[in-house]
Structures are given as structure tokens and as C-alpha cells.
Amino acid sequence: MSGKRIVLTSDRTMMSSYHGGVLLGFAATMPRSVMPDRIFHWLFCPPVPADPDGSARFAPCGMRKVEASLLEAGFSEEEVMVAHPDHLDRAIGPDTEVVGITHDDPLGKIALREIEEIINRGIPHNRYRFLELINHPRIRRYRPRIVVGGNGAWELKGEEVGVDHIFLGEGENEFPRICRAISSGEELPRVIQGSAVSGGDIPVNRGASIAGLVEIGRGCWRGCAFCSPTMRSLRHRPLERILQDARLNLDAGSRDVLLHSEDVFTYGSQGLRPAPDKVLKLFEEVKRLKPATIDVSHLSLATVHQNMDLLRQVSRVVGIGSDQQYMSAWIGIETGSCRILEMHMPRKALPKTTANWPEMVRDCYALFDEQRWLPVASLVLGLPGEEEEDVASTIDLVESLKGYTGLILPLFFSPMSETRLGAVRGFGRQQALPEHWELVGLCMEYNLRHLKTLHRLYRERMTASPAVHLALKVVNLAADRVLHRYLNRMKQGQPPN
Ligand code: SF4
Structure with a gap:
């Protein structure tokens, strides 16, 4: 499996339809120690369905916009994949250059402090799952460049968790250019600012x-x-x-x-x-x-x-x-x-x-x-x-x-x-x-x-x-x-x- 050149994905707390009740997604800020993972995912974040090739049938809208912008910028469908987090072994391989992750709350900073300070039971599911994703065996083995964007990307500034680039703001204008730059071995800053799209x-x-x-x-x-x-x-x-x-x-x-x-x-x-x-x-x-x-x-x-x-x-x-x-x-x-x-x-x-x-x-x-x-x-x-x-x-x-x-x-x-x-x-x-x-x-x-x-x-x-x-x-x-x-x-x- 050579892998797709650009893989867009996120962890299991983001790649869920939450049984049709998006408010259930808030449960991802709950400390992991409160209930076993299996029950947590069954109750709150069941995974979106996957297609036979390992792509996700549903994905966060922001990730879909980035996918569309890559295709409009000339990347082919063979090069770009919105991958299901449970099937990354079918998406990431030696040819993978970029793993683009969209996240609203990768380190659980949005509600973590209230929850931690109120019930004091350790790290939340979303942080755990995000760290698990960026340490996925295929990512560790093939070392594609990890770029994290989305509403919560700012949480990673100043954090050394193994992310190569933090992408702030809107992705459609700059993300395709960033992928080309990574491909050609250009040096890029750790924090990249996107610009407003009309x-x-x-x-x-x-x-x-x-x-x-x-x-x-x-x-x-x-x-x-x-x-x-x-x-x-x-x-x-x-x-x-x-x-x-x-x-x-x-x-x-x-x-x-x-x-x-x-x-x-x-x-x-x-x-x-x-x-x-x-x-x-x-x-x-x-x-x-x-x-x-x-x-x-x-x-x-x-x-x-x-x-x-x-x-x-x-x-x-x-x-x-x-x-x-x-x-x-x-x-x-x-x-x-x-x-x-x-x-x-x-x-x-x-x-x-x-x-x-x-x-x-x-x-x-x-x-x-x-x-x-x-x-x-x-x-x-x-x-x-x-x-x-x-x-x-x-x-x-x-x-x-x-x-x-x-x-x-x-x-x-x-x-x-x-x-x-x-x-x-x-x-x-x-x-x-x-x-x-x-x-x-x-x-x-x-x-x-x-x-x-x-x-x-x-x-x-x-x-x-x-x-x-x-x-x-x-x-x-x-x-x-x-x-x-x-x-x-x-x-x-x-x-x-
Ligand atoms: S600027 Fe607009 S979107 Fe932002 S907090 Fe104020 S009202 Fe809400």
C-alpha cells in the first residue's frame, strides 16, 4: 500500500455523526476516566460509516471544503483522500506527503479547565484521541508532514506534541499551495495563516x-x-x-x-x-x-x-x-x-x-x-x-x-x-x-x-x-x-x- 499523497482526516471524536444529535459531541470534553472507551463511543461518538477503500462517507464540513479546494487547485482524486480514522492503514503509506487534520478542540482546552476544575478526573477523550491519531503507527513509520487546521488549531501554539504546522484561519486559498511547497521540500513556518476567501x-x-x-x-x-x-x-x-x-x-x-x-x-x-x-x-x-x-x-x-x-x-x-x-x-x-x-x-x-x-x-x-x-x-x-x-x-x-x-x-x-x-x-x-x-x-x-x-x-x-x-x-x-x-x-x- 503506497498511500495517498494528501490524507485529510481527524480523530474519532470529530469523525462521528453523534447519532444525529450534534450536542452529544460535547461529551468528548468529558474525562476519559469517567466511562470505558467502548461505551463512550457507542453512546456518544459512534464512527461515521467508511467506504470499502477506507474513506469516510461523512466528514466535517471544513475538511470537505479543503478537499474541494485541493481538487479545484489541480490535485487529482487519486492523490487526495478524506480518510476514516479507523482505516488509516489504507490511506497512509510511503507516498503520503501531508496528513491534514481538522479539529475543533484537539487538546481539550475549550471546556477542559471547567470540567477538570469541577470534577478533577484527568484528560478528556478529545485530547487523548487527537494524540493517539498523530502517533498512529503509519504516521510514525512514514513521517508525512502533519498540518493541523480548524477552529481549535490555535490550541497547539506553544505545545510540542509532534505537529509540524499549525494552520490558522481559512484553508481554501493557501492549503493547496502549502501541500505543493511540502512536496518540493520548501521550508515553511510552523504557524501558517490562511486568508479570507470571498x-x-x-x-x-x-x-x-x-x-x-x-x-x-x-x-x-x-x-x-x-x-x-x-x-x-x-x-x-x-x-x-x-x-x-x-x-x-x-x-x-x-x-x-x-x-x-x-x-x-x-x-x-x-x-x-x-x-x-x-x-x-x-x-x-x-x-x-x-x-x-x-x-x-x-x-x-x-x-x-x-x-x-x-x-x-x-x-x-x-x-x-x-x-x-x-x-x-x-x-x-x-x-x-x-x-x-x-x-x-x-x-x-x-x-x-x-x-x-x-x-x-x-x-x-x-x-x-x-x-x-x-x-x-x-x-x-x-x-x-x-x-x-x-x-x-x-x-x-x-x-x-x-x-x-x-x-x-x-x-x-x-x-x-x-x-x-x-x-x-x-x-x-x-x-x-x-x-x-x-x-x-x-x-x-x-x-x-x-x-x-x-x-x-x-x-x-x-x-x-x-x-x-x-x-x-x-x-x-x-x-x-x-x-x-x-x-x-x-x-x-x-x-x-
Ligand atoms: S464577533 Fe460575532 S461571531 Fe465573534 S463573538 Fe462577537 S458576535 Fe460572535
Whole structure:
């Protein structure tokens, strides 16, 4: 087996459809010691199917874009392979020059510190699986150059784990050139920065993506200080190319479509003034393809608030309550403090002012509830300058959302060196105020309260067997018991242990 010249892959925590429930993928941040690997993969991350040649039938959308860009740049299908992590022996050989790995959280840094500091049970599955992948016997034997890209590639800066190049930003323009440079033995820097691709040049995929994810555009004009600068320019793809990707996924056996961009309701606009007609046309055309469900990956609360009728119209087009039970979206609340918002996210509430933020969040949650949307929200704890009054404002905001179904994920602030915040210190147990623990406890209580409803609603998307559903119920019950011990302490402002 001589191997493919360029092999694109990732580890088992990324190469899974998570039984159709992408939120289950978060379980990869769980410490490995909590349950045996076999049960973990059966329950949360079953592998995507593989074709007889060892290629993966479904892959993360970002990896599909890189594959398409290589083929458009002149590499042949014989040279490039999106390989299944369980079959790398059929992909990597003496002819392999580059192994390109796409990862969202290779070292488990996104949620590791919270989880570690709360339950203190060792390294998470995603870190373990990533390190296992880059130490695969075929990689050790043939020594292709390892290039890691994707949302989590920044975690590898300053880490000596055996990765040759860290690729930050968008890959379509530079990755083919990097592969040619490696081929011709050119010296390359360890950290490589990709450049923004225009909306019309984002390629059409050549293979199906996990979760039926279809990219509609990139970037966000709001410019929050802790967000990656590669996100700054807002671009959208032409509708026909979006539909081509959606058709390809459905033809490959996906049931659902997940429309992805940093703020789906800005589709077709320059940002501040949404273009409702283009958004509705997008949903109407996708609906015509007859997927079982349609979801959106991310929405800005300010964009939702600006035109509440747009969300109602989208709900009607999608058929919530008739064709599908609910719709979900990731949203960023980040803080309940207007002062912190003004300091680090001054454009977050536009066209309203930062002083309106808590009220805007509550209005949007009331709308989500009315229209049967499930928000999965993030909070950022420990942003520079955050004082106890700021955390208290976030606590008040979360308290006021208690009655609405959803999930709220409190994330410890982790600085990325390329952001405007630069090399400030991250946030962890040592810096946590009693109010921070109270807030984490409150979010845990909120999530546990709504987990049963979420699991029931999520069944619509899930392809898992009844045995897996039953086991997940048992895991929910066990998590409820264990986590209540920690959350009762935290709600009193004490560290979890
Ligand atoms: S609103 Fe979200 S995507 Fe946009 S800049 Fe802020 S954090 Fe980044």
C-alpha cells in the first residue's frame, strides 16, 4: 500500500455523526476516566460509516471544503483522500506527503479547565484521541508532514506534541499551495495563516458533511475583542452553491440540513441591515429539497431582536409544529453586564445600545419560547476587568431565563493570542470569585432541569437505537445525581471541591 499523497482526516471524536444529535459531541470534553472507551463511543461518538477503500462517507464540513479546494487547485482524486480514522492503514503509506487534520478542540482546552476544575478526573477523550491519531503507527513509520487546521488549531501554539504546522484561519486559498511547497521540500513556518476567501469562491463540497451541515457564509462584523480576527469580514455564498451542498448531503443519506454561518439571519446582507427577503428565500429553497428537519447553527440575538417577525416567518416556512417539532440555534449571551459588553463587545447589541442587552436577551428568549426554538447559549466567565457586580448581573439575567427551555454553557475565558485582547491571562479556579461558582452552579441547575425535555425533543433528529436512548436516559440520571452534589456547593458560592 503506497498511500495517498494528501490524507485529510481527524480523530474519532470529530469523525462521528453523534447519532444525529450534534450536542452529544460535547461529551468528548468529558474525562476519559469517567466511562470505558467502548461505551463512550457507542453512546456518544459512534464512527461515521467508511467506504470499502477506507474513506469516510461523512466528514466535517471544513475538511470537505479543503478537499474541494485541493481538487479545484489541480490535485487529482487519486492523490487526495478524506480518510476514516479507523482505516488509516489504507490511506497512509510511503507516498503520503501531508496528513491534514481538522479539529475543533484537539487538546481539550475549550471546556477542559471547567470540567477538570469541577470534577478533577484527568484528560478528556478529545485530547487523548487527537494524540493517539498523530502517533498512529503509519504516521510514525512514514513521517508525512502533519498540518493541523480548524477552529481549535490555535490550541497547539506553544505545545510540542509532534505537529509540524499549525494552520490558522481559512484553508481554501493557501492549503493547496502549502501541500505543493511540502512536496518540493520548501521550508515553511510552523504557524501558517490562511486568508479570507470571498463568498463566491467558497467551493462546493465533493463529499457529504457531518450533521447535514451546509455553509451559507463566513464572518461577523460585530468584532468582539475575544473573537478570532479571521472572522471579521462578512461574506455569503450564492444560493445555488448552498443548495448544491445541501443536495449532495441529502443524496448521500443525510436526513437533516443544518445551515451554518456566524449569524444565519444576516444572509445576503452587509450585516447591520438584514435582508429578510433573501433569508426567507434561502429557507424556502432548502425546504423544497424536503429534508426531515432544518436547523441553524448560530444566530446573533441582536439580529433576531431587530426583526422578530423574520424568525416567525422562518418558523412558518420550516413548518415548526407540523413538519418538525422545534428548531435550535447557538447564541452568544456572553454576559449580563452592560459594562462588560461595552468594554469588550461594543457592537454586540447594535442597532440597539449595550444598555439594552439584558432586556434584549429576555425578549429573544420569550420569542424562542413562543416559536418553539431551543437556544443553546454561551456565557464567557472571567473576561478582563470583570468584577463581582458584573457576575451578579449575569446571575440575575440567567435567573430570569429559568422558565425557558434551552442550555446555557458557562465557558472560562481562554485568550487566543491573535485576538485584540492579545496575551492577557486566561481565567481559572484561582481567579474565580464566589459569584462565578454561583453562576456555574446556576447554569448546571438550569441545564439539568431542561435535559429531559431536550432529550425528548432531540429524538426527532437522532438515529440512535432504543438501547442507546435508554442508556442515555440512565447517564442523564447518573449525571443529575453526581452534578447536584457539586452544584449545591457552587450555588452557595463555594468551589465544587
Ligand atoms: S458576535 Fe460572535 S461571531 Fe460575532 S464577533 Fe462577537 S463573538 Fe465573534
